[in-house]
Every structure is written in structure tokens, then in C-alpha cells.
Amino acid sequence: MAKPRTYKLLCPIARALDRIGDRWTLLILRDLHAGPARFSELQRGLTGIAANLLTERLGKLVEDGLAEKQNGAHGVSLYALTDQGQRTRDILFDLALFGGMFAPGGEVIDPGNMRSIAITLAAACERVASPSLTMTAQFVIDREPMILAVTNGKAVMTIGSNEPPEITLTTSYEALLAVSEGEIGMDELIANQATLIEHKAGYAQEFGQMMSQAIATLNDR
Amino acid sequence: MAKPRTYKLLCPIARALDRIGDRWTLLILRDLHAGPARFSELQRGLTGIAANLLTERLGKLVEDGLAEKQNGAHGVSLYALTDQGQRTRDILFDLALFGGMFAPGGEVIDPGNMRSIAITLAAACERVASPSLTMTAQFVIDREPMILAVTNGKAVMTIGSNEPPEITLTTSYEALLAVSEGEIGMDELIANQATLIEHKAGYAQEFGQMMSQAIATLNDR
């Protein structure tokens, strides 16, 4: 009788899962937390999602008021989180920290773009940042720039380069993975496989310390 | 090729969802957070889950080290969270608070047992409890007892009656729903549709205040 598969329970957890519990939906939200994205950008980042599923999931997110379709420049349309959609942030933070318990599978898969790790890095940094910390750091990973804005201990990572950073870390996805797997340390990364530029003096040490601790929280097995 | 539907991505959120992202799994964990449960108890609480799915999900949770099968008294077997499984707590807390944004569906469905609301009540109480608060409260909802243990601001709700409470609130599921929907206030609940017993003097006011605020956070639309 054309009934969708919903839990139809009064429990708020079930109500939440009826909106964001479907396959792919939380990963779409994950990517949208790194800033507005176009359809093809999302599709590229979600290795292997079928176009029709992405269409359907985005449609449901819009319908439920968690995302909206914006008209960007040059007639391109962008999907962005609404205020309500932003409130999935804590859930994704927790999932990222919980998922660190499990060893990743075998082969390294090209993630398509860096959106998939943006919120994870933000979660890990926020976990270890002191409540008073404020800094703007730029990451350039495989030539893709992203900005980590830490404001009074709250961390947000956004794809692009909107704000002038106090520090820039340039490295590769694979090298960063090696760090997150504990194969090399943050110090070795900076020494051998990355470039760290201080645009303002005195941020390098604090940044390095934060990142070391942050990445350690992603791998507490 | 017998490949299960996993994301196979390095992102820890994807790794997390590969363990707990399947349909029903998070709801099973929700119920297990209220204490060890037998198969039939879980099945009754998860209105409509097919037995084979519950079997499969439990098997995967055990395989992934998130739950374990215990041998209880009289040869009954119990499923319980492992330490790793306990770490889904924050995720469920956030889901409960996020899900409060959405209005529940039409019909009131008998939840089968009270496990489904245990972690939600704990989440709401912890959200509003001061970091120094410690108290033990008993809820008896539709004759089912559960214990809310708040320790230094951390809240855990467990089915049963293991600890002597300082206060007992006896009421019905429907009345509690009416409060959570804002139809009646906590004070009206206590006055008309519930019994509040202080086993130690002086806890009633603090308890009532906490519950009012807690339930308000479950309904911030």
C-alpha cells in the first residue's frame, strides 16, 4: 500500500532515524557540513552512490527542512544545510569519534574530494581544543584547500579558502592517513611529507600540538 | 560476489555506519542501553522487527564486539552491551535530542516495553543536570520500574529496580507523552496523573525542576 519504511514510533531516536537514518543520508550530511555543494561534487565524494539515490536523498532532506537548494553564481544550484540541518553536527562528531575505534578496511580508496574528512578533522580538533582557543588554520590536502576555524574551542572546517589563515599545512591525503593510523607522527609528517607555513608568528607549536592530540583521538583502539 | 553493503571508505563516520548504520541496529543499541535484555524482550520493544533481522543484527553486533551474549539465570541468554558498545551512548543521546525537533506521527503505538524511552529520558536529564548533581530516582511507567542514576551530572537509566531511590514517580506512558508534547506541564502531571513519593526529604523540588527542563529540551520545535 505504498508505505515507506519508517519506524513510526514515538521515540525521538526513531523519529530522527526516519529522517537521517537511511543509507547514504548521514554521509551526505557529513559532506554538506563542509559547506554548500553542487550535485556532482557530492556524487564524486560519495564513492559509488547512484545518481537516482542522491537525487532521492537530497529531495527528502529538502522536504524535511534539513537542506535547501540554493541558486549560486552562473546558474549553478547548490545544496546547503539549513539551521535545522546544522544540528546534525553533534551526531556526526560522535560518529566520527566512535568510528575511530575500528580499523579501516584494506585498500585505500580515493575519496574523490576532501569533504569526507573535513568534519572528522573538526571533530577531533574540537575534542582536544581548550575552550579558549581561537585560531584559523588552512589545510591544503592534495591541492584542495580547506579552512579550519576554531572559535573559543568550537571547530568548523569548510572547503575552500574564505578566510586568511594564521597557518597553512600543505600535505597529501595518504600522508595524513599514515598519521591517523599511527604509522608516522605529526612531527614526522611536518618534517618530511608536508609544508607548514606560519603567516603569523607563534602558531606553529600550538597547532602541531593540537593536531597530534586530535589525530590520536581518531585512533583509540 | 557475496559482498555485503558496506561503504568501504576510510572516513571514520563511514566505518561507524558500517557497524551501526543498518536499519534497526541503532534502535537495538538504544534498548540495550537500558540494561541486558533477552531476545523476546528486544523483539517486543522493537515494534514489528522480523525475528530473522533481530537475529542477524544481534549476531553482527556480537561479531563487531559491541554486544555479547551472556548466560543469565535459569539458562536464559541475555544480550548486553560491551564496553565498546557503551560508547554508542553519545550518538544515541544526540539522536534523541535531534529527533525532538520533529513532531511524532499520528497514532500512539504501544511501545511494548519502556526500554525505548529510557535513554531518551536519561539524555534529556543529563542535558539539563548541573555537573554536581547526584540523585537516584525511580520511574514506574505503566507498572514497569526503571532507575535513573544521576552521578555528578551524568545520567544512566536502567530497566528494573536495582538501587534504592530517593524519589519515585509513578505514572503512565500516555501521560508522560502528553508532557513531552507540551500538552500538560510537569506540575499538572504530578498533581493529576502521577504519584510522587519522596523516600528522602527534599528531593521533590529539584527532581521536578530537572524533569520540567529535561522534557522541554525534548520538544524544541
Added chain:
DNA sequence: CGGGATCCGTTACGATACTG
């Protein structure tokens, strides 16, 4: 009766092809 296993119709997903 509790704790599942088996079977089968229905629904959702995944891959590819196609269109404005």
C-alpha cells in the same frame, strides 16, 4: 514458550543508460 531458522513476496538499492 523462548529463541531462533527457513521460505517467499515486496521494497529498496546499485549500475548503467539516457535526456534536458
Added chain:
DNA sequence: CAGTATCGTAACGGATCCCG
């Protein structure tokens, strides 16, 4: 580029049966 359409396959839902 941003989706729609189609179709084979995998997962789910409900029922029935089995076993201690």
C-alpha cells in the same frame, strides 16, 4: 552538469516451522 528511467540484485517484512 544535473538529474531521470530502467532493470537486475540484495535486503527487508511477515509468516511459518522447528527445536530444546
